[in-house]
Amino acid sequence: xxxxxxxxxxxxxxxxxxxxxxxxxxxxxxxxxxxxxxxxxxxxxxxxxxxxxxxxxxxxxxxxxxxxxxxxxxxxxxxxxxx
Amino acid sequence: xxxxxxxxxxxxxxxxxxxxxxxxxxxxxxxxxxxxxxxxxxxxxxxxxxxxxxxxxxxxxxxxxxxxxxxxxxxxxxxxxxxxxxxxxxxxxxxxxxxxxxxxxxxxxxxxxxxxxxxxxxxxxxxxxxxxxxxxxxxxxxxxxxxxxxxxxxxxxxxxxxxxxxxxxxxxxxxxxxxxxxxxxxxxxxxxxxxxxxxxxxxxxxxxxxxxxxxxxxxxxxxxxxxxxxxxxxxxxxxxxxxxxxxxxxxxxxxxxxxxxxxxxxxxxxxxxxxxxxxxxxxxxxxxxxxxxxxxxxxxxxxxxxxxxxxxxxxxxxxxxxxxxxxxxxxxxxxxxxxxxxxxxxxxxxxxxxxxxxxxxxxxxxxxxxxxxxxxxxxxxxxxxxxxxxxxxxxxxxxxxxxxxxxxxxxxxxxxxxxxxxxxxxxxxxxxxxxxxxxxxxxxxxxxxxxxxxxxxxxxxxxxxxxxxxxxxxxxxxxxxxxxxxxxxxxxxxxxxxxxxxxxxxxxxxxxxxxxxxxxxxxxxxxxxxxxxxxxxxxxxxxxxxxxxxxxxxxxxxxxxxxxxxxxxxxxxxxxxxxxxxxxxxxxxxxxxxxxxxxxxxxxxxxxxxxxxxxxxxxxxxxxxxxxxxxxxxxxxxxxxxxxxxxxxxxxxxxxxxxxxxxxxxxxxxxxxxxxxxxxxxxxxxxxxxxxxxxxxxxxxxxxxxxxxxxxxxxxxxxxxxxx
Numbered sequence: 001x002x003x004x005x006x007x008x009x010x011x012x013x014x015x016x017x018x019x020x021x022x023x024x025x026x027x028x029x030x031x032x033x034x035x036x037x038x039x040x041x042x043x044x045x046x047x048x049x050x051x052x053x054x055x056x057x058x059x060x061x062x063x064x065x066x067x068x069x070x071x072x073x074x075x076x077x078x079x080x081x082x083x
Numbered sequence: 084x085x086x087x088x089x090x091x092x093x094x095x096x097x098x099x100x101x102x103x104x105x106x107x108x109x110x111x112x113x114x115x116x117x118x119x120x121x122x123x124x125x126x127x128x129x130x131x132x133x134x135x136x137x138x139x140x141x142x143x144x145x146x147x148x149x150x151x152x153x154x155x156x157x158x159x160x161x162x163x164x165x166x167x168x169x170x171x172x173x174x175x176x177x178x179x180x181x182x183x184x185x186x187x188x189x190x191x192x193x194x195x196x197x198x199x200x201x202x203x204x205x206x207x208x209x210x211x212x213x214x215x216x217x218x219x220x221x222x223x224x225x226x227x228x229x230x231x232x233x234x235x236x237x238x239x240x241x242x243x244x245x246x247x248x249x250x251x252x253x254x255x256x257x258x259x260x261x262x263x264x265x266x267x268x269x270x271x272x273x274x275x276x277x278x279x280x281x282x283x284x285x286x287x288x289x290x291x292x293x294x295x296x297x298x299x300x301x302x303x304x305x306x307x308x309x310x311x312x313x314x315x316x317x318x319x320x321x322x323x324x325x326x327x328x329x330x331x332x333x334x335x336x337x338x339x340x341x342x343x344x345x346x347x348x349x350x351x352x353x354x355x356x357x358x359x360x361x362x363x364x365x366x367x368x369x370x371x372x373x374x375x376x377x378x379x380x381x382x383x384x385x386x387x388x389x390x391x392x393x394x395x396x397x398x399x400x401x402x403x404x405x406x407x408x409x410x411x412x413x414x415x416x417x418x419x420x421x422x423x424x425x426x427x428x429x430x431x432x433x434x435x436x437x438x439x440x441x442x443x444x445x446x447x448x449x450x451x452x453x454x455x456x457x458x459x460x461x462x463x464x465x466x467x468x469x470x471x472x473x474x475x476x477x478x479x480x481x482x483x484x485x486x487x488x489x490x491x492x493x494x495x496x497x498x499x500x501x502x503x504x505x506x507x508x509x510x511x512x513x514x515x516x517x518x519x520x521x522x523x524x525x526x527x528x529x530x531x532x533x534x535x536x537x538x539x540x541x542x543x544x545x546x547x548x549x550x551x552x553x554x555x556x557x558x559x560x561x562x563x564x565x566x567x568x569x570x571x572x573x574x575x576x577x578x579x580x581x582x583x584x585x586x587x588x589x590x591x592x593x594x595x596x597x598x599x600x601x602x603x604x605x606x607x608x609x610x611x612x613x614x615x616x617x618x619x620x621x622x623x624x625x626x627x628x629x630x631x632x633x634x635x636x637x638x639x640x641x642x643x644x645x646x647x648x649x650x651x652x653x654x655x656x657x658x659x660x661x662x663x664x665x666x667x668x669x670x671x672x673x674x675x676x677x678x679x680x681x682x683x684x685x686x687x688x689x690x691x692x693x694x695x696x697x698x699x700x701x702x703x704x705x706x707x708x709x710x711x712x713x714x715x716x717x718x719x720x721x722x723x724x725x726x727x728x729x730x731x732x733x734x735x736x737x738x739x740x741x742x743x744x745x746x747x748x749x750x751x752x753x754x755x756x757x758x759x760x761x762x763x764x765x766x767x768x769x770x771x772x773x774x775x776x777x778x779x780x781x782x783x784x785x786x787x788x789x790x791x792x793x794x795x796x797x798x799x800x801x802x803x804x805x806x807x
Contacts, residue, residue: 018326023148024571026292029329030144031573032181037333043361046370047469050572056180056333057209059576061465063472066571 002074004051004067007041010078014038020069032056033070084133085248086166087197088159090189091173092182093141094458094577096201100173100229101138102585104237111593114158117150118499118731129241137167143181145188147296149502149570159192160282168248171240173199176206176213177578179344183336190222190254191288193281195247198226199240205578210349217343223255256284259331266291266316273308274301291324357458357578365462374466377459378485385446385489386520393442402435424618424632425611433610436672437603440490443520445595447489451482452590456582461574468572474553475560476506477572483510484552487517488545491724493594495731504567505560511731512566512741513555515720517548521673522716524693528677529712531696533705544716551717554781555748561784561791565740609671609722616640617668617679636683640664653773654714654750655707655757662703662711672721706764710757717749751777 007013015037018028032055033039040054050063089104091097101109105124114121122138139158140151147153159170170189174182189196200215219226225243229236246252258264270287278286289297290309298306317323364373384390406427413423454460460482468478479501487494491514498510518526523541530540559566620638622628630638644664649657656662661683669676677693684694684702699708719725719742729738758774761767784790 023146023568024573026144026146026148026325026329027571027573029326030146030184031575032184032333034330034333035326036330043365044367045365045465045469046367047466049469049472050465052365052465052576056178058178058181059578061468061572061574061576063468063572066573 002072003070004041004053004062004072005064007072007074008078009041009043011074012038012040012076013072013074015070016073017071018069019071024066025069028062028067028070031060033060039072084135085168085244086135086137087169087171087244088137088139088167089171089173090139090155090159090185091141091199091201092143092175092178092185094575095141095173095175095178095182097138097141097173098586098589099583100199100201101136102583102589103229104136104240107589109589114150114154117154118733119150119154120499121154126237126241126244128237131241132245134241134244136171142185144185146292147294150504151502153296159189159194167194169195169197169244171197171199171244173201176200176203177209177211179206179211179213179340180333180336183339184332186222187257187332187335190257191285193253193284195252196222196224196254197240197243197247198222198224199236200226200228203228205580207347208349210347212345212347214343214345218339221339221342224252253281257335259288259328259335262320263291263327263331266312269312269316270309273312274305276305288328292328293325360579361462361576364459365466370466374463377454381447381450381454381485382488385450386443386523390443390446390520393446394439397442398435398439402431402439406431406435421629425614428618428632429611429614430607432614433607436610436674437599437606440520441595441599444490444493444598445591447486448493448591448594449587451486452587452594453582456586456590458577458579461576464574465576471553471556472572474556475569476509476553476556477501477503479503479574480506480510480552480556483514484517484549487514487519487548489520490598491515491517491519491720492598492727495724495727496594496597498731503570503572505563505569508566508732509556509559510552511728512559512744513552515724515728515745516551516555516717518544518716519673519720521721524674524677525712525715528694528696528699529708532700533708536696544712547713548716551748551752555744557785558781559744565737603723605723605726606672606721613640613668613671613675616643640667641683643667651714653758653770654753655710655761656703659703659707662707666711666715666718669715670719670721672723673715676715706757706760709760710753713756714749714753717752718746720745751781 001016002013015033015035017035018025018033020028037055042052042054042059044051045061049065050061051067052059052061054060089097089101101122101124104126106127108127109122109124112121112123113119119140124136126134126136137158139155142149142152142155145152145156145159147156158165159167161167170192172182172186172189174186186196186198198218200213200218203213206213215226215228225247227236227239227243229240259267267284267287270290271283274286274290275283286297286301287309290301290306291313301309313324320327364370366373409431410423410427413426451460454463463481464478466478467481471478471480482500483494483497485494486497494514494517495511498507498514501507501510526541526544527536530536530538534540560569563569617638617640618630618632619627620630620642622630622637641660641664644667645660647667648660648663651657651659651663661680664683665676665679668679674693680699680702681692681694684698720728725738725742728741729735732738732741754770755774755777758768758771762771784794787793
């Protein structure tokens with residue numbers, strides 16, 4: 001199991017589960033981070049947080065700490081692909 | 084009359100559609116009990132029947148967490164008296180999946196619906212061609228296309244709304260997949276008794292989602308029965324209801340999207356252009372500097388150059404001319420000198436204070452509205468969040484602080500864009516720490532008197548304001564029961580787009596008018612009251628003797644100020660009653676402070692009646708002047724801003740607590756500054772104790788875990804635990 005922390009810019013992953021509870025979890029689900037959704041890490045804010053991701057055709061920003069609850073399966077590494 | 088609720092995601096072009104439908108005749112109010120704007124207006128150019136459009140806040144979901152979401156769902160569920168006939172659901176064609184996610188929730192409510200397919204052009208450019216007929220077929224309700232900015236389709240929308248109501252066109256039931264549907268059909272019979280039939284499906288789904296509001300409303304017996312079914316079901320499937328429902332909704336949305344979407348060759352899309360702009364504006368190295376530069380540019384235009392020219396024109400040109408002419412007229416008519424002074428100094432002075440600030444505020448709103456409309460403001464929150472997060476705030480708190488450079492009133496009103504309750508409250512309380520345009524002259528005079536007019540002093544006081552906001556964030560977060568619950572930072576970055584002129588005009592006029600109405604009336608009223616207090620006194624046992632225009636010395640105001648002077652001793656001006664009186668008049672409008680000092684010290688004044696730097700330097704030391712400045716920057720803002728705080732905080736009790744916090748903070752910081760300044764000059768006062776206390780208390784509250792609980796338990800009570 002991976003999270004956004006394990007991703008580098010350009011990596012693509014699929015959401016496998018959203019853990020946690022309450023408002024934070026509901027919010028993540030409401031904005032489309034549901035099982036099977038494809039996400040790409042676009043960039044990281046200049047001060048190191050939050051991160052910007054692409055999913056379902058739009059851009060979403062989330063804090064790293066709060067994004068911890070999203071469990072991912074990384075399907076594409078930008079770096080390896082280059083080599 | 085038909086009532087139609089307009090619902091859609093943020094950034095779906097909802098405001099534009101609403102403006103196009105209703106034109107300029109709109110009614111803005113508040114949803115009861117919460118500070119969420121409620122806008123409504125009739126569809127113009129449609130004559131068959133009146134159609135009232137109620138604009139709901141832009142939301143992603145009808146979950147029960149934010150006030151915007153709660154207001155929307157309560158309204159759509161409806162009560163006997165206030166229930167929309169039709170829901171108009173706006174879908175951004177370039178973001179169709181997420182739009183459908185919200186739409187499925189509205190569809191579950193079984194309310195007649197019309198879908199507006201917006202931003203087709205943007206979608207097509209990025210390679211997605213949406214077939215409206217197929218979408219209509221899939222949803223079972225009418226779909227009307229608009230092309231966002233251009234004025235099309237108003238008539239078509241009105242007609243569709245009419246048909247939806249007349250023929251009760253409810254969208255077809257959206258299928259959430261066999262597993263989930265089997266559970267929904269098991270729950271429904273258990274809870275259906277006494278419920279409006281069209282709501283049964285919705286309530287069943289909400290129970291699966293463990294929706295706290297539905298759980299609370301439904302009654303224990305039904306909830307228990309339903310929960311038994313749900314837990315058994317969850318065990319069997321090995322997943323929980325909340326995630327299953329959300330996933331099923333998005334899957335249903337994807338299915339519908341696949342059904343009505345054809346992929347075409349993307350042209351130079353808005354997405355890639357937006358991306359290229361972001362590569363610069365959100366650049367790891369340059370991003371922050373660009374942000375600072377943009378803010379400085381706004382400040383430069385709205386406050387320093389164009390704004391100041393307009394203010395000078397109004398104050399020195401227009402208002403002078405008005406008061407001269409009215410003065411002459413009254414003299415010719417032989418009006419009593421008291422009445423003459425009341426009109427010229429009291430009333431016209433007050434009006435001058437309001438419209439004098441208007442150009443700066445108008446320009447500031449204009450600049451910020453453009454930044455907001457084009458999508459940069461969301462990026463500001465994203466850029467700055469990390470810094471603010473350290474202090475328990477979110478990046479969205481930046482925006483009110485920036486507006487606060489102009490005027491605290493619109494800044495406090497602007498806190499509404501902050502989603503998170505506790506952040507919103509902290510921002511309402513602390514935004515006035517930013518030096519506003521009325522505090523700027525005070526800073527300028529002191530910088531001129533003691534620091535060779537150094538710009539660094541001015542700049543550092545803006546920084547001081549930001550630091551105080553951040554520290555207050557840390558401090559106030561310790562009182563969760565008072566300031567509300569923190570919310571996560573999950574925010575969409577909209578694609579950059581050209582701002583619509585209509586939206587900007589509406590936005591700016593709304594805010595400027597609110598300033599004139601709310602700030603204006605209060606400033607006027609207090610201008611007259613302060614003038615009366617400053618011009619009347621008791622002489623030789625006779626009450627209410629007119630002393631002369633703004634005489635102040637010997638007036639009730641002076642007596643009042645004198646009575647409080649001792650309180651300022653730890654801050655260094657316990658023996659300078661003029662400063663405490665000036666502080667008092669500052670509550671009306673901060674720049675009054677300088678005028679009052681000029682009068683009280685009987686010194687030379689500049690063209691605006693403000694005390695000059697030279698006479699200030701003669702009067703007091705740098706330590707005292709700075710301490711007074713610090714106090715006046717942080718302490719309770721002017722009455723207009725207090726009025727705005729009251730509106731956002733909801734009750735006078737909370738407002739009073741906020742004011743006490745501001746004044747206590749001001750007192751503490753000014754005392755710390757002054758006592759350490761004294762020490763640095765080699766003098767030690769026993770009042771250093773106050774400075775020590777002023778350091779220990781906040782440090783204790785911030786550093787010790789559960790400090791507030793410990794303090795409260797000393798008084799025999801514990802703060803209510805916030806339940807999640």
